[in-house]
Amino acid sequence: xxxxxxxxxxxxxxxxxxxxxxxxxxxxxxxxxxxxxxxxxxxxxxxxxxxxxxxxxxxxxxxxxxxxxxxxxxxxxxxxxxxxxxxxxxxxxxxxxxxxxxxxxxxxxxxxxxxxx
Numbered sequence: 001x002x003x004x005x006x007x008x009x010x011x012x013x014x015x016x017x018x019x020x021x022x023x024x025x026x027x028x029x030x031x032x033x034x035x036x037x038x039x040x041x042x043x044x045x046x047x048x049x050x051x052x053x054x055x056x057x058x059x060x061x062x063x064x065x066x067x068x069x070x071x072x073x074x075x076x077x078x079x080x081x082x083x084x085x086x087x088x089x090x091x092x093x094x095x096x097x098x099x100x101x102x103x104x105x106x107x108x109x110x111x112x113x114x115x116x117x
Contacts, residue, residue: 009111022095
């Protein structure tokens with residue numbers, strides 16, 4: 001059974017940092033792993049994704065230069081380092097995994113990130 005479990009969320013002041021982790025169990029994903037977020041009353045939006053080797057990364061314009069995605073395949077873990085956080089970054093952050101196609105087939109439950117002004 002595939003499971004994705006996020007951790008590292010919390011409450012932080014604007015300008016602060018958090019590091020999210022997502023541990024994947026049940027199988028190894030040799031394709032992209034990604035992070036998404038959903039704020040209250042808004043649709044889920046893409047944040048970042050990373051390929052198997054970790055040398056291809058994509059970011060949403062809203063987080064570019066502030067967030068960094070990385071992965072440790074030996075630990076089956078993907079990370080999201082979030083710096084210079086803003087109140088508008090407040091959301092539930094979820095990780096997701098692709099099986100090989102363009103869509104994401106597996107999702108974690110999410111971790112809450114709250115940025116106070």
